[in-house]
Amino acid sequence: MLELKKQRIRKFQQMVLDSCLVIFTLAMSIYFTFASPYFLSIKNFMNILSSVSIVGIIATGMTLVMITKGIDLSVGSIIAVSGCVTALMIEKYKLPWWVAILAALIAGLLIGLTNGVLITKFRVVPFIATLGMMNVIRGFAFIITNGQAIYTSSPQVAFFGAGKIFNIIPIPGLIMMVIFVIVWFVSKYTIFGRYVFSIGGNSAASRLAGINVKKVTLILYTLTGALSALSGLVMTGLAATAMPSAGDGYNLDVITAVYLGGNSSEGGEGSVWRTLLGVLIIGILNNGMALLSIQSYWQTAAKGLLLVVAVIFDVLRRK
Numbered sequence: 001m002l003e004l005k006k007q008r009i010r011k012f013q014q015m016v017l018d019s020c021l022v023i024f025t026l027a028m029s030i031y032f033t034f035a036s037p038y039f040l041s042i043k044n045f046m047n048i049l050s051s052v053s054i055v056g057i058i059a060t061g062m063t064l065v066m067i068t069k070g071i072d073l074s075v076g077s078i079i080a081v082s083g084c085v086t087a088l089m090i091e092k093y094k095l096p097w098w099v100a101i102l103a104a105l106i107a108g109l110l111i112g113l114t115n116g117v118l119i120t121k122f123r124v125v126p127f128i129a130t131l132g133m134m135n136v137i138r139g140f141a142f143i144i145t146n147g148q149a150i151y152t153s154s155p156q157v158a159f160f161g162a163g164k165i166f167n168i169i170p171i172p173g174l175i176m177m178v179i180f181v182i183v184w185f186v187s188k189y190t191i192f193g194r195y196v197f198s199i200g201g202n203s204a205a206s207r208l209a210g211i212n213v214k215k216v217t218l219i220l221y222t223l224t225g226a227l228s229a230l231s232g233l234v235m236t237g238l239a240a241t242a243m244p245s246a247g248d249g250y251n252l253d254v255i256t257a258v259y260l261g262g263n264s265s266e267g268g269e270g271s272v273w274r275t276l277l278g279v280l281i282i283g284i285l286n287n288g289m290a291l292l293s294i295q296s297y298w299q300t301a302a303k304g305l306l307l308v309v310a311v312i313f314d315v316l317r318r319k
Helices: 002-035 042-067 075-092 097-120 126-145 155-162 171-189 191-201 203-208 213-239 250-260 272-291 296-318
Strands: none
Touching: 002 272, 042 075, 042 171, 042 191, 042 213, 042 250, 042 272, 075 097, 075 126, 075 155, 075 213, 075 250, 097 126, 097 155, 097 213, 155 171, 155 213, 171 191, 171 213, 171 272, 191 203, 191 213, 203 213, 250 272, 250 296, 272 296
């Protein structure tokens, strides 16, 4: 009876939080609509959808990782490596575009797998394991490019970042939404999804129940690595340039989006759709402040403040 009452309270708290997030998003949108004549337009909304895709694609994988009480700080560095590998293979080694893209995705997958092995086999704390890999990978990106940006003229790569359907719907935004739907379905309607939530709730009990905790964890970090590489392709296609410094700070944006969506730092609960709302909040904030010509460092400060507020709400909700 007591447990049922606690569940009802948590559901009510989550409903209140979801309502607050929606109201905050609407309030921001209304403010920017009056503050800038360019905000309320289909073209600008498509720009927002395109710009948030890099964070959004990674955030789907990060949501599942954080549900299991994990974290991945290497995602920004994987973005850089993915773009640099793609551009080098096309421009320097003259390999077919599909080989370059496949190699970039495999690179991200292997980096994610390495993170998973460090965490599951060697029992390194996720924060430390991915922090170390973040620096190793970033250094590797600078080494293979000699610290130089690499321009790529590949139309296929450009399609990933700047392509549009009917000259309106951005390909990056479409890719992001497809991934969100797939991950939502897997997390809600498959055995694997139930395993993820079970591990986040109590990994020891999950292990005793016969769930292969190490295997699930390995898959999640590998998936996040592959999604980060895909985001790197999107960024490279959008800028037509691969830079070893690309993706710097994106781990903060991704983690902020996951927390903003009301996903708990304690694990065991979360939703990719709430994460999508968090992604859109960041996108609207960045877009609106840019339209008002507010300096980028204020945008960084605002996102940091949002992260702090989201964590405080999470702590209060769990008391």
